[in-house]
Amino acid sequence: MPKAYVFTRNGGPEAEALVDRDTPVPGPGELLVAVRAAGVNPVDWKLRAGYTRPGSEPLPFPTVFGSEAAGVVVATGPGVGTFAVGDEVFGSVLTGGYAEYTLLPVAVTAHKPAGLSFADAAVLPVAAATAYDGVSQLGLAPGATLLITGAGGGVGAAAVQLARHAGVHVIGAASPAKKEFVESLGAVHVASGAGLADRVRAAAPDGIDAVFDLVGGDTLREAARLLADPATLISAGGKPLAEELGGAPVERARTAAVLAELADLVASGVLRTHVTRTFPLAGAGEALRAVESGHALGKTVIEVTA
Template sequence: MRAAGFYSFGSPEMLELIEIETPQAGAGEVRIRVKAAGVQPVDCAVRNGFSPPGVTITFPHVTGGEFAGVIDQIGEGVTYFAVGAEVLGFRLQFTYAEYVVVPVNQIVAKPDTMPWEVAGGLSGAGQTAHTAMAELRVGKGDTVLINGAAGGVGTVAVQVARARGAAVIGTASEANQEYLRSLGAIPVIYGAGLIDRVRALAPNGVDAALDAAGEEGLRVAAELVKDKDRVGTIVAFQLTEELGVRWIRSNRSASRLAELVQLYSEGKLRIHIRNTYPLSQASAAHREVETGHGRGKVVLMIESITKS
């Protein structure tokens, strides 16, 4: 089968179309013909030499951790899903490919109303945002600050927080202020004077905060939120000990993904697709994600030409 992989660590240009063996579903597993695979910042980190916990990188390596597609093979013992079912899911690496094999507890059914590109880009950022809102105990009546609110994780975090009954203040560039308003957030421009602008918007204080952009916003959050256990970052891990805040790691599960799908089906969650690329242009997708700017998700669209 075709995949986008790399033979050595380095720049986005290391990614190329390669031919590897088509995987087979084992007991308790399904094989999915992939239609879309989201591109996450961690994928770029892996290409640059990062090894996720539990992963040993060997070459050629295929990265990627979220996907959507059609089940085309069922392993022994699988009864809930059938061949032909449209699903979305997650796994640890190897999703930039025509086919992926996963345990059946790492997929959920795709609603007919959900486009492939949205399904392929939902799990990674979506589950990280959902995990963060749960760990920070965001609920009704809270005021939440989200730093980097227009990005992939931030976009979902805003909407999950709103669905939980919280008011949200979101930092973003001037170009994304109206976008944040459309998500139900109170937008604020990041940069010098941020802490004063947030205080003006939240005279009664900020109850919880998620940093999805970096040091400046995290330091502001740590100063504004009294309970440091309700401040978390998915970016500036090196500052967690100094500031006494939480390092948020995604706690992925089918049940968490199903909750996100339900929010989408109820019209409480929408995913903005920034751009899509064919599998052959995975390097261009990585370059775009590595700019660190822009709203929403970048997704690879995969047309299978390999017979299973």
């Protein structure tokens, strides 16, 4: 039977297991995909720990880890449009990405360009798409200055590159250990932590025009103080607090069109995914620990043997 990496209850790493499971069956508008790569994101371990998305139902156990994947279509349900068996695709998953087989909804699935690796495609639907939606939401003009907190992570790295591509000057807040990485993306690095506002003022003496927050908490509060207009604050790291401070959460589009645009940007060299670590499916637990530590650079991927 096909393998999948699951959590069997809410808790810590002790709740994780590599198990056999039945191959999912695609329904209307769904694709059964043989997974070649799956992205690892902080939300994966947070769901295991008991976090629930607002408005969502409690998760059934066991639940397969993972929100994004890339692979090859092996079966289709009714009404799948231009998708066919044998197509190489990537998108958001319905039945978990850390698996040999999963289901993708066509509404949030795109064709993988031939020049794009499965690993690079697999990390676009969550982090890169969140970055794309946030930068689009702010709509800053060329020459504007944007502060991105958490600039060394998966969403932050993509957001820096997309904003720079739009002609925006970027201040990237991240740990000192990530300074070289953040600067390689085209941002001016400032160290995160207490005193952030003073360091940002020193790096941008003319002020900043917007904040794209990916951290929340005290970092978000300090960053908000730098803005003359709180409406130019958006957050994917502390959504309720952002609203309390006069800003807004990142408005997610979650469309196949955004995924296709991101794939084109990667294929053309505008956007680099910065996949820095890969693990086999049997090493999914180690991959989760790497991301859960909070110190991972760029993106971590689980590769599934064809």
